[in-house]
Amino acid sequence: MSFGGPQWPQEPPQGQQGQGYGQQPQGQPGYGQQPGYGGPPGPGQPPPGPYGQQGHGQPGHGPEPFPGALGGGPGTPDWGALADASASRDRRRRWLVIGGGAVAALAVGAIVATAVVATGKKNDEAGKGAGPTGTAAPTGSPTPEPTFSSVAPPPPPNPKDYISDPKKDKAPLTTGGLFPGKKLTMDKRPYEKGATAATTDCAAVTQGTLGALLKANGCQRVLRATYVKDGVAVTVGVAVLPSEAAALKVKNQAKGGIAPLAGAGVGDFCHGTVCLRRANAIGRYAYFTQAGFTDGKKVTTADKPVFLASDDLGTFAFNQIYAHGRAQARAAAGTPAP
Template sequence: MDEGQQGGHGWAGTAGRTPEPDWAALADRNEQDHRRRKQRQVIGAVIGATLVIGGITATAVNLTGKGGSPTAAAATPSDSPFPTPAAPGPAASGDPDLSRGFTTTPEPSTSISATASKSPTAHSSSPTPAPRPDPLAVISTAGTDTAPLDPAALFPAQAPGIGGHTWTRVTTATTTPCWKATTGGLGNVLAPQGCQSILRATYASGTAAVTVGIAVFDHRSQADAAQAGYQGQLQGLVTPGSISFCTGPGCATTHGAIGRYAYYTVAGALKPGGATQDPTATAAAPSFATLTQDRLLARGH
């Protein structure tokens, strides 16, 4: 093939030829693309490593939290490429122990002061009970001692156990004026003090008998004066038609006073003669006096 034929199928001269590429620009662009791809790979690797480290850290913290050791978990975030938030200080946690690696919110405390603050309110709202009156003060004047005076109510039907015997009440009476229930000058002591009446009851155990008498006054001072001027004795009380006893001197007697009352006992035997002493009755008389005192004081409750 000659040169002219080759020229017809090859380049047709300078005027019709395609411009040659700028190889330097292409090389520079290729180099820039290569750098960008490398940067993206590096950034992707960094992000991947960060995610892996973050996952390891989260797993370690989770496992450490279940194991109850916050100290080991607190050291792990130092390897992370991201800054670790500063742990809250004592003011945020409310706990002066700086060795703790976590913050706990204090639970609302039920303090004693909260409970105590309710007590005065409850106490002040309830009415203060009135003080109980002194029983002795109640029975010291007729103005406050207003319960009925009935010998059947004051003296029990039986008095078991006194002196080892059972004593049965056989009769009762209320006598006015007072001197009719006395002998030996006792009436002369009671009358000037304004004695209103004498309540009597007789107890018997076999042939032994004790009569208990209560002289009633308006005020304690009158009863005390009668006690101070005591003389004579109480007359023994029997049912109508029975053998009288202790109607004169010779029987065992006791006397005392409490509140607006003076009380007496006379003890003897239910036998002919009227003034025969009986050891069983004599021994029981002080216990009957104590029983009477207690019954009178009970009126003040």
């Protein structure tokens, strides 16, 4: 039988308002006293009228109740002239306001234009490389821009290539490296390690016709270790072959099995009784398990602990062989091992 492993955002102040009609312009006579009015009469002059005003040289005529009401008389204001003067002043004020606003607008425009020119000058200097940009290196030179290659990096080496090709698979393989430590735990199931061994005489550590098959396919070496748990012992053997094709051939044609390895606290087992044998391969390595009871009891299909132990040790062997290839692939790529 065979088993598989895991396959990866004012207006301008208004100026002052003009004077109204009730106000008099400076230097012009109004309703107040005028020169020559209100004093004592001179020689040959008639006495003043009841309103303090003189008559017009016509006896019997009293004074006009409203002097100048019809536009006559020397003290009557010229209302048209006053209106024209007021309108002229208003026009001057409006022009002053408009002129002041224009001057203010020109001043703002000049400020904005100056700012634009200054900004343009700075931009022009920057465009001409007036000063370095970016973070300066210790030497004062600008920091170089990162560059990226258009060529894709090569893929990482495939570990399986190293365990399939003997020209790449140069790392030494030992029992201490392949079966490290004193204990093995698979999915919380602990196994105690027993004896280990390695030999170049592949046929000598086999049962049945497996030895002849290994020899015929150029077997170079066999490494073994035994593990035990709850009265079930398992010997796992790894055979090194010259090619992947040879390992596959051994897997497919295997009859018999790896010989059980006793010692280091594990007694003899799987001699003269029925045990569970399995074979598999990865790369140029073929690996085998032989599992049975330490008390010599025959294994049946109902003995799940034996099958489970065989599965665990077969998976462990697969993982260890693959790890051997991965370590060589990391070394070739210059990647440190975890």
